[in-house]
Amino acid sequence: MAMSWVRQVWDEPELEREREGDLARRARSGDGEARGALIRSGLRHVVQRARMLGYRGDAFDDAVQSGCLGLIRAVDRFDPDRGVRLRTYAWWWIGEAMRAAVPTGEVELPADLPAPEAEPHEPVDERLDSVPEVLRLRFRLGQEPGPPRPRHEVARLLGLTESQVREQEARAMRQMRARLAKVVHRAPAEGADPP
Helix, strand or coil: CCHHHHHHHHHCCCCCHHHHHHHHHHHHCCCHHHHHHHHHHHHHHHHHHHHHCCCCHHHHHHHHHHHHHHHHHHHHHCCHHHCCCHHHHHHHHHHHHHHHHCCHHHCCCCCCCCCCCCCCCCCHHHHHCCCCHHHHHHCCCCCCCCCCCCHHHHHHHHCCCHHHHHHHHHHHHHHHHHHHHCCCCCCCCCCCCCC
């Protein structure tokens, strides 16, 4: 990939929140120019994500191409009225598209790059202890994979009514969403310099 293109992407100015929201609303209404402007504004994050994931050489080119497809999917699904910036929303879509197209096992890493330190993780079974029983049974967490169990079956297993299972499930899902909302997504900060 030509470095001049990468430099051009970095020189593209960041959109202000209001401008981004306006373009997103226009794009949702079918304005192709607005959609194109959103895509162009997100290209710097595609390049940044490819570099952060360690892609080099031909793998970098392939990752950027795939990341652009992820960016386009994100632009087409983006809703500015949810209070999130496009770069934050698109970050996951870009990375997933890259990983699907260019497995990280094929990434050529520089020889002088230090090995990342392993972070200690608690075993999956211990993390499941914090998940309410109703969700573990309903979605077969820590069990043989399969489709979600019907609520009437979960009710029978727990000795509850189907209504009680529905209420407990809704409460548990709200609590999990609240916990997840506190997790800071590792999207780039506004105005971040190129890696």
